[in-house]
Structures are given as C-alpha cells and as structure tokens.
Amino acid sequence: MSAKVVLITGTSSGIGLESAIAAARAGWTTVATLRDPNRADALRDAADRAGVTLDIRQLDVTDPASVSAAIEGTLADHGRLDALINNAGAGHVGTIENESVEDVRRVMEVNFFGVVAATKAALPHLRASGGRLITVTSVGGVVGQPFNEAYCAAKFAVEGFMESLAPVVGRLGVTVSVVEPGAVATEFVTNIGLDPEQLFAAAGEYAEPLRNYVARTQGQFANAAQTPEQVAVTVIDALTAERPPFRLQTSEWARTFTGTKLADHDGSAVLTLTDAYLG
Template sequence: MSSKVALITGTSSGIGLETAVAAARAGWTTVATLRDPDRAGALRAAADRAGVPLDVRRLDVTDPASVTAAIEGVVADHGRLDALINNAGAGHVGTIENETVEDVRRVMEVNFFGVVQTTKAAMPHLRAAGGRLITVTSVGGVIGQPFNEAYCAAKFAVEGFMESLAPVAARLGVTVSVVEPGAVATDFVDNIGLDVTKVIAAAGDYAEPLQGYVERTLGQFANSAQTPEQAAATVVEALTTERPPFRLQTSEWARDFTGTKLADHDGSAVLALTGGYLG
C-alpha cells in the first residue's frame, strides 16, 4: 500500500486536513494540497502528532496552470497517481435577488469547475493506475436548502457530473465515489465570512426567513455536527474499501436526510422539510 499515491485538495483545515492524516496513517503516500502553503501550519502539526509523513504542495483549483503543475509534479516525483480526492470548496449563503450573477459564478468556479479541472488533469493517471476518484460533496448536493442556492447548485452539478462519469470511468478501470457530509464542526462555517447581523439587516423582505434559517443552522452546527475526524473516516473508507459504493454519507443523520430526497418522487417531502427551516 505504501507505493500507492493519493492527492487531496483543500487540506488546510477540517475534513481535508483529517483525510490527509488518515490516508497517510492507512499507508498511502499522501500529497496534501492547499491554495496557500503558508496556511499549512495546522496540517503539518497534525501530521507530526500522528507521526505520519505528508507531501505538502500548492494547488489552487481555480487556476488551471496550478492544477496541471501540481498533478504533473506528483506523477514526476512519485511515478504514479492512484487516487484523487476532491475536497476543496467554499461555502456561501445568499439568495439571488440580493446578490449578483457574478457572486453565483464565483461559487460555481470553486465548487464545481475546480472539481472538473482537477478531475480532467488526473484522469489519465488514474486510468493508468486503475485508481479512484473521490469527491467530497454535501447533503446539499442532494437536497437544495434555503439561502444556499448557489452552493447547492454547485454541489448538485458535482453530483450529476460524477454520477454521469462513474459508469464510463468504471469501463476504463477507475472507481468513482462521492462522499456526502452533513454538518461538520470545522472552520467551514466561519470561512464563509458571514456577518449575520449585517446580512440580515440588509436582507429587506428576506430578513425574516433568513433569520429563521440562520437560527436553525447555527443550532444544528452547535448541537449535532460531526467531528472532522468522523467525516474523514468515510472518505478514507471510499479510498481503502475493495468495492466502495458510488454514494457514501458520513453519518446516520446524513443518510436519513438524503434518503428523504431519494425516496421523494414528486418533491413534496423535500419542500415540506426545507420550508420548515424558515421559522
């Protein structure tokens, strides 16, 4: 197993950081990438505590040249690439009347086109290795949620992309999986940069339902969020299990939540559920 090489994007914190450490602990040569290597302090410290080596490199999923350089560099230095774990992403809260189309494009660029870019660059090497393509999406890639229009649209797109690619890739020896976390107690929420008071004050007619959504979401993260380690364990399961399924959830809550959509043929159950988020 030590000869197998995995590249992971978005490893500065949270699920990506814990996945990098867990993959290395499982015996993989682990290339942990992040947009800004100066932010690798927590990653390196976690690897030191675990007593595992990491190959830390720069990779910005929104920069095609950065993606190509990182993946080609890994293959040049290690001789192969057996797994790509698409984890990099960015949260976003907003509704279309109160934001610009450019805001939505930026969300799609990071969360969808970044995945497309890294996948395209990695596929020839994954085919050569008979490898694995694993993408961390979200329960928001299955069920659209209020004030997450752009974010869920991007995650829906990722799920559709990977679900469509999976049977084609399988014919050429590459296993494709998506991992769907629910609420995870990481810096992810903080990284949205949401000033709740300011956003609600500027929301106009949307202020009341936005207030309801924010209260519900903050409560969920405070009371029922998984740890990053727990979520990362499911990603590593997709990496190491002999025959991983296409879709994996990281908790019983996530399985129940996504199951609502997968069994909801006319959409009424999902809308009744998410409508209740608005207070």
C-alpha cells in the first residue's frame, strides 16, 4: 500500500505499453488499462520480459461506466491514486468536405471527451494524494496539419483544456503536464485502418494534395520517427520529476516544430500569467 499508484489508459501497444513498463520499473504500482482485454497479450509479454508486475484492467474512455469502474476498482484494491496518464487515442485522416460531422464527433469522443471523462473521475483522488495528471497529446495539438482537421482539433482541445485546468487544480496540489510527441513508430498509424488507394479514390478534387501529404508522412515515419520507448522516457520524466513543466516535447524535432508556433516551450510563462488571475 506504500508504493505510489499510477493508472494509464491505452496500454495495449505503443506509447501506453512502454509507459506502463517504465512506470513499473520506476517502482510505481501500475494499473495498465485498455479498451479490449483480448488485446492484452503484448502487454503481458512485455511485462514478463521486463520482470515487472502490472495490474491490467479494462477501461474504455468513451464509456462512463467503464471509466468509473476502473478508477473505483483501483481505489478499492490499492487504496490510493497518485497519477493518471491519459494516453488512449485514435488517429484519423480526412477532410471535412469528404466526411460527415458524425465522423468528426467520433474523433472528438475518443481523443477529447475520453480525456475529460477520465480526468474528472480521477481528480478527487489526485487532490487527495497531491498527484500528477499527465496527458499524451501531440505536436498536432500545437500545429494544425493537412488532412488532420478532426484529429488536430481534438488535440488542440485537450491542450486548451489542460492549460486552463492546470492553474486551478495546481492550487489544490495537482500537477498537470502534457507530453507532445512527433512521429512515433507505433501501431497508432496502422490502427487508423485506411487503405491509401481507397482513400485517394474517394478524395475527388483533394486527391493530389492528399497523395503528397501521405507520401511525405510515410517518409517521416520511416526515417525520423521516435520509438515508443523513447517517448515513454519523457512520460516518466513528467511522472517522476520534482517539478515537471506543463509542456514537454519528446524530441528536438518536436521542440523545433512546435517552436514555429510556441515561444514558451515548457508552458511556464502562460501558467505564470494565468495563475496570477487567481490571486
């Protein structure tokens, strides 16, 4: 009961999986959650190879009952919650003329409202422990990118939500950070489930710029992507540092890219400004 407890969403693969392993290695009691428990084999295998123990639980961020059950089950079994890492998310490629508003709503539901739901459920317990609230966003939460309108809108929303929340819960002892990866060599892109040729055939007038965008993006993921393990290092920095910044990029490329828009890389100037609003 003495070890600090972290709950991580979206741990079936990629950043979430590696963050769960790294947190357990760092001595945290790690509750690794995923939407579909049938996809937990890779997580279990990674834990066995690393020689660590994980508490693996079901959590679908789009299902309020599932969120509540995972949080309350963690409290019942471990007695505390010291950190939440919001990692669950889903990619999306498209442009609004060629898709429905309902398509956009689904992207927002997973990538934004799922974060909101998990955060709301965890906050009373994070206040009690003086804990950490960490969310994996994206450089796409800072710089909007072609054919990523819905995805970037969701990540922008997450960043705005967390930046606004940080000074408020900070007054009550909760530290908030966002982690901004660039290209990451994970199943995240594969899990979008797109057939490029079908995508181009349906793109109409947008086909040529879409082909150019996809070619450029595939090249970036092939040549400049970080590994999930590398990104997890930054996530664990946010979890364990004595005074982590609000905003953490995961690579020099991500810092340079977001720097085209953000002069305040770590978020300290914004939070100093808005914290003063609270007296």
